[in-house]
Amino acid sequence: MKPLFLGFGNAAKIILEELEDLISDFYYYDEKKITNGSGTMLEEFYIPDDSDMVIECASVGAVRKYYREILSSNKDFYILSTGAFADEDFRRDFNNILEKSQSNVFLPSGAIGGVDVIYAIKKYIDKVFLRTYKPPISFGRNDKEKTLIFSGNAIEAIKRFPRNTNVSVTLSFAVGSFEKVFVEIYSDPNVKRNIHKIEINSSVGNYIFSFDNIQSPNPRTSMLAPLSLASLIRKRFEKVKIGG
């Protein structure tokens, strides 16, 4: 397998390491010109004919800049910065181009999980709650007890707290609606790391998921997000496909 990495920071390196038995060679493009001992660096972004897929682990901005070219190449497209889809005009244009493309687009569960359940029962879900707990210092605050600092739907949350956007978008896509995802953000002196809790009430069952992710070497990214993307690619090569 010979993928093209769009973005070659910390997340790309985790994915590369996870899939080293499957990746024989690779291309990469990074606006910051981050280099690496192996692989072929592209000076300008383009999609080499002999690359098998595009793996985005750069930024929302990179998805929005290059999606037309990627979908037109008909290569499969793995997207870590799912927050790109928060914008309605982008979604519309993306879907229009995708209709004429042979690409499959993969949005991994990312920094959360349980997306398997949520996607499976989406028809039966009225509301999903996403509650995020962060240390007060993350908000430049000094709260002595747990304080609700935001409450609203995913669209409003994305506007006010852009750092949470990937998670809000992935959840909204799984449920099939931005309006069904309710977000609460707490400044909480009792937590050391960011905690996400997802609560789902539906006519087929009630579910609570709690995520306490350890950060990757880049403190803005959890380890789980790139591992989740890597596992999606690995599953393509397994004859027995577990979960989903």
Add this chain to the structure above:
Amino acid sequence: MKPLFLGFGNAAKIILEELEDLISDFYYYDEKKITNGSGTMLEEFYIPDDSDMVIECASVGAVRKYYREILSSNKDFYILSTGAFADEDFRRDFNNILEKSQSNVFLPSGAIGGVDVIYAIKKYIDKVFLRTYKPPISFGRNDKEKTLIFSGNAIEAIKRFPRNTNVSVTLSFAVGSFEKVFVEIYSDPNVKRNIHKIEINSSVGNYIFSFDNIQSPNPRTSMLAPLSLASLIRKRFEKVKIGG
């Protein structure tokens, strides 16, 4: 799409209804000769050449009886009764035949979820705890308070509590080991329905998932299990694939 259903009870009917926009026609085989207004009933089990895939929603016994024939047909094979894989000899033979087959085998998350996370971080997991809470009457008991009635690894749990086998096997496959899954079963007068809780401690994060499934018309099956299988099939037809 024209699937073959192996087993045509309650679960098959839920899947059929969920996928009615995708299923143009179907075959079905049921040992109890359950019939239906539509589709083509097979009197004996065989795999029609023009069927697209086999969807098992019968029993562990049916998987063990027909897997050779199914894998030899090279059709994709969706398995609800994942408990079939609890047996080591079966696993070995299944894998041997699968190696020579073109089939892909799909094991849905079933009555649990969060399998997306577990599979993604399997390398980083030491132990997974599966705690099941059921009303005392399920065990023919009369406990007045929550009582631990079993504690052991997945292999031991499967022997002692065969009704939980599908969940134990799916979890063990996601983690990649039966020995890493620790099962605790509680007789609990405070619960009305079966509750599963999964706790994962790993070097990339700590996760807790809680499942309170509403039963399907067949009280031994949750609605979630067949919906989970149906969503896996639906995902094949979606150009944007969410989660995993």
